[in-house]
Amino acid sequence: MAKDKEAKQQFQLKVPKGTKDWAGTDMIIRDKIFSTITDVFKRHGATTIDTPVFELKEILSGKYGEDSKLIYDLADQGGELCSLRYDLTVPFARWLAMNASVQSIKRYHIAKVYRRDAPAMSKGRMREFYQCDFDIAGTYDPMLPDAEILRITCEIFEGLGWDGKYTIKLNHRKILDGVFEVCGVPKDKLRTISSAVDKLDKAPWDEVRREMTEEKGLDPDVADKIGGYVVRKGGKELLETLKKDEAFVANASAKQGLEDMALLFDYLDVFAVLPRISFDLSLARGLDYYTGVIYEVVTEGSAPSTSEGQKVQQRAKKEGKDKARDADEDGSSDPYVGVGSVAAGGRYDELVGMFSGKAQIPCVGISFGVDRIFSITKARTERAKGAAAVRANEVDVYVMAFGGKGFDGLLKERMEVATTLWDGGIKAEFSYKLKPKLAAQFKSAEAGGVPLAVILGADELAAGQVRVKELGLPDGHADKDGVLVAKARVVDEVRERLGRRQGASAAGVGVGVVEDEVARLSVA
Amino acid sequence: MAKDKEAKQQFQLKVPKGTKDWAGTDMIIRDKIFSTITDVFKRHGATTIDTPVFELKEILSGKYGEDSKLIYDLADQGGELCSLRYDLTVPFARWLAMNASVQSIKRYHIAKVYRRDAPAMSKGRMREFYQCDFDIAGTYDPMLPDAEILRITCEIFEGLGWDGKYTIKLNHRKILDGVFEVCGVPKDKLRTISSAVDKLDKAPWDEVRREMTEEKGLDPDVADKIGGYVVRKGGKELLETLKKDEAFVANASAKQGLEDMALLFDYLDVFAVLPRISFDLSLARGLDYYTGVIYEVVTEGSAPSTSEGQKVQQRAKKEGKDKARDADEDGSSDPYVGVGSVAAGGRYDELVGMFSGKAQIPCVGISFGVDRIFSITKARTERAKGAAAVRANEVDVYVMAFGGKGFDGLLKERMEVATTLWDGGIKAEFSYKLKPKLAAQFKSAEAGGVPLAVILGADELAAGQVRVKELGLPDGHADKDGVLVAKARVVDEVRERLGRRQGASAAGVGVGVVEDEVARLSVA
Known part of the structure; x- marks a missing residue:
């Protein structure tokens, strides 16, 4: 221990680079x-x-x-x-x-x-x-697991409260292979041309075309043919258009891909998620191991945003490069909204x-x-x-006490009521002070965003009663002063009031609680 | 990829030693x-x-x-x-x-x-x-956080269904220091004597005394005095006995420790956890950094059990040492019930x-x-x-279909009903087969321990109905064949039946669900 104390402060107190x-x-x-x-x-x-x-x-x-x-x-x-x-x-x-x-x-x-x-x-x-x-x-009938994954994806973003503000870009490796084969891309250029196509979400077609022809040596005619396909996006109607493209359908890979997609679109319709889907021929996905459908979820915030990046840059200039890099590395700048997709995957x-x-x-x-x-x-x-709207803990009840001259803090009484609440499965806290001031107790409860107070006073306790009060109500509100209830009924009273606050969102047992929690967070 | 395929199978497929x-x-x-x-x-x-x-x-x-x-x-x-x-x-x-x-x-x-x-x-x-x-x-009034930690400990083991089958051994570093000082242990031997005392849960006093005197050179009279203290365990009454020990109370460290413990016992009484506490003067805990109360939770299974260890030993002899070590290391022997405490801590x-x-x-x-x-x-x-009693997933409903000649599998209808259930927050699955056999669907549902089936048939669907059936009911049970309900009511019907199964345990929203889940697992 002595050795440790010497060593103390001789190194910088931080987390490793790139962690937080x-x-x-x-x-x-x-x-x-x-x-x-x-x-x-x-x-x-x-x-x-x-x-x-x-x-x-x-x-x-x-x-x-x-x-x-x-x-x-x-x-x-x-x-x-x-x-x-x-x-x-x-x-x-x-x-x-x-x-x-x-x-x-x-x-x-x-x-x-x-x-x-x-x-x-x-x-x-x-x-x-x-x-x-x-x-x-597992080995299943075609496209069923694929469809369920996209349904799950939508349930997740809806559950997070994104409320339709996201798009699933969808494509199929075999359709993409078909496009390249039909347009005449040489076999040895397939990967590199595919990765050029994948940039179409960030760059215009002209730029991608230049990369294909000038950097990657693709025949300009072939590039133009590709361009005719990959700039297209849409829904089921795009599928119909492609099906009528005789040259395209003659390609075995394209044909297989189109059949898969037709089936998938049918299933997505039944799963009620078609409105979120964008069939996007430019989606290629980097990884080699995909063999079938591929998809990527984007949202408003997914487009590369530069404003936060610029702030970091500006700070870098102002404070000297090292300082800014530090700010970046310790996570204090943390502006990583705005880059790339929020989910992605495919069949492998x-x-x-x-x-x-x-x-x-x-x-x-x-x-x-x-x-x-x-x-x-x-x-x-x-x-x-x-930020204050997100509570730092989930406590539902703050048990507090007050009294005039000779007030002893009612510590054991507070502990006893907290015990009763805990036994009833209710999240409760009380002050670790022997004689806490009432104002300090209210301040603690309100700082934590605790919705209910159970307030103890010597006279009320003598009558077997406690006061249950909702916090954060405006002056003049009918319930502002709370209600006196029998101590034995405190758990029921608290449950009722918490239930009322959760209100209509608590449709199903369990699910309602989660929905309510998420509702606190998720905002359109 | 080609390179990977070559490399394939040239190394053993396993997790690193000591992981699983x-x-x-x-x-x-x-x-x-x-x-x-x-x-x-x-x-x-x-x-x-x-x-x-x-x-x-x-x-x-x-x-x-x-x-x-x-x-x-x-x-x-x-x-x-x-x-x-x-x-x-x-x-x-x-x-x-x-x-x-x-x-x-x-x-x-x-x-x-x-x-x-x-x-x-x-x-x-x-x-x-x-x-x-x-x-x-944080800095608080004495022993309040300490008491709440022990209350939390009891809530956890009760929540796990251990139902009182555990004991919290409790001691205080200052009391232990007092014991050693009062008995006359030289300062330079404090640590080593303390760690000898810590072995009293596994070894009898005679053995620990021998270690103190023969191995560690402690004066036998001092050892005997220590013995007079550390073999004692009990509840609040032990505290009272110690308080009457004038020589002991005269020691500043002991006095402070006893005061802390008296307060703690008071609080533990209010928190209704005293019956689980054993004030145990032999508890020392290895770590240097403890400065106040120390505790350790033991249960039936915590006593060192040798039967499983012996099995491993025997296998080692039989199969050669290396083989047995492998069996041990890959977790296949996994008999680690029966060693040491299940929770431990203290004030630092x-x-x-x-x-x-x-x-x-x-x-x-x-x-x-x-x-x-x-x-x-x-x-x-x-x-x-x-082991079969623990379900591998949590699905509540298996959506299935049946039909006679010309049965087309009703795939989209099953998907549609599953979608309705998911929208209602209900955990549901269906077969990924276009035309699954009814028996195979029941087998899947029962293998997963799924409690309810929603069964679709062409005639029932034409009448706007589906059958809701509880699985695993014995022949002759009144509800054996389930009930026909309007398709529009399927979510309500399923919720009702799930609610009934959860029965009385679902006392509070959310809490009830957890209790029920745990009830499936925890057995006395």
Whole structure:
């Protein structure tokens, strides 16, 4: 201990670069997002698995192409060589390959992943961040799991209160392959042309065309043909148009893709989510392993916004570069609303086979960018109500006491009433002071946004009564002074009043509570 | 990709030594435990914080004595040197020191920690395992937070259905210091004698006395005097006895400790948890940083059990040492019920100062051994009901269809009804087959333990009706065949039936649901 005390203060007190602590209202918002998402997954029969934070190094190697350099390795302290997980998909595929008895599963996994990238909070790029993956593995009749994933996606964003303010961009790898084949893209240029197409959400066609022809040496005629396809987006009617394109339908890959999409559109219609779908021929998605439908969810806030980035830049100029970088790295600038998609995924039928050789298990999945969803939710909440609107805890009742001369604090009485409330499953707190002032107790309760007070006074207690009072009511309100109730009835009274506050939103047991919690946060 | 395919199968598919995947019913049981615990913390106004999985190496160094060799380091890949967290207490103290504006907090943190120990599943020693910490930081009137922590502890074990089958061993560092001073232990032997005393839960006094005198060179008279104190345990009456011991009370440290304990006993009485408390003068706790009350929760299963350990030993002999070690390491033996305590903690008023120099923030906390609690809960559940009793998912309704000749599977109709149920917040599933057989649908539903079926038939649908049927009812039961209800009423009917099944346990909104979930798991 003596040695520790000497060492004290000789190093900077901080978290590692690219990581952050979560606390306070941020933590509350994040937890609500997680519980909303988890709730939807469970509503669809999903279960969760939890894998170790590190995997054997060789499990991860060869899975991420040139990004493999971003993998965090553990030090070689003797024994196996391990690395921190880079995503949740490879551990899932490893788990499926190790558990041959599992031939089908709906699984979700919300956990942190690690990338030794240059951190840039302004772009939402952290070294430790959450992923939230949902995947359906198994051999089923076509497009049914795919459709359910898109339904789940909509339930999640509706549950978060986004109220239709998002779009699911949808495409199919085989349609894209068909486009490239029909237009005459040479086989060796398929990947690079595909990744050029993927930039159409950020750049105009002219720019993408220039990249294809000048940088990547594509025949300008071929590029123009591609352009004729990939700038198109729409709904089911686009599908009909493509079906009438004889040259296109003659391509086997395109034909298969169109059939899949027609079936999918039918199912999405039954699931009542068609209005959220944009069939977008420019969507390509970077990862190699997709084999079927691909999708990406965008929202207002997803478009690259530069205003926050500019603020960081300006601060950099003003305070000197290092200072600004510090501000960025410790998360204090945290302006990472406004970049990229908020969820993305697709079908990958061949990944599990990378581990298990024998058995392929077809999979389709989606990954929710929970850090981005968090930033957008937080920004919307603050814009609408101010940060104070999000409570730092969930206490429903503050038990307090008051008295005149000779007031002894009624500590044990407060403890006893709190015990009664806890026994009734009610969230309750009281002051840890022997003789707290009444004003200080009200201040604590109001600072925490606690909705109800149970107030004890010696005379009332002698009559077997306590006062239950709603906090935050305006002067002159009929219930301003609360009501005296028998001490034995305090749990019932509190439950009734909490029930009334939750009001109409508490439609179903359990669900109502979650909806109410989320309603506190989510704002259009 | 080609390279990956070559590499495939050339290494063993496994998780790193001392880690495991969580899935299936294990995951369900663990999640229920977490939600029960979290629920209690929130009921007491606690909030959670989340810190990075790795910290700067220098934050951890010098905090764990000789156990520091067990810390996992990240590889030096350029930049800061980091280590995986070893516990949740040091990151909490670091966070408090970094956030000077936080002068008080009730915080909980459930997360994995990492120790490069020799893994021994039979002793519950993993390299990656969960800790669940709850701490109250801040300057308050004496013993109030301490008492609330013990109240919370009881609510948690009651919530887990342990129904009084656990004991909180309680002591106070100052009382122990008083004992040692009054008995005449030399200052330089305080630590070592204290750790000898701590063994009294596993060894008889004679053995501990021998260690003190023969190994540690303590004067036998001093040892005997210590023996007169530390073998004593009991409740409030032991406190009264000690108060009458004039020599003891004359010691300043003992006096302070006794005053604290008297106050604490008063508070524990009001909190209605005294019956669970055993004031145990032999409890010493290993960690140096405790400064006040210390406690440890033990249960039936906590006593060191050797039967499982022996099985592992026997297997080791039979199969050769390496094989047995493998069996042990991959978790397949997993018999770690029966070792040590299930929760432990105490007051530590000086730890935060190690980081912040200026401001001390007094703290009191407890850490729940969730992996042990898991093993005990799982063993009890299996003993009582068999593993099948724990459902692998939470689906409430399986939507199915049947029909005679010309049956088209009614896929879209099943999807539509599922959509209606999801919109109503009900957990529902249906077969991903176009034309599933009725028997296969019942089999799926029953395998998942789904309580209700909504059954569609062409004739019933034409009349605007569906059949709602409870699954698993015995032949001859009045409701065996279910009831026909209007399709528009399906959500209401399902809700009613689910509500009835939850029955009397659903006392309060939300709480009832949790209680019911836990009731499925927890068995005396």
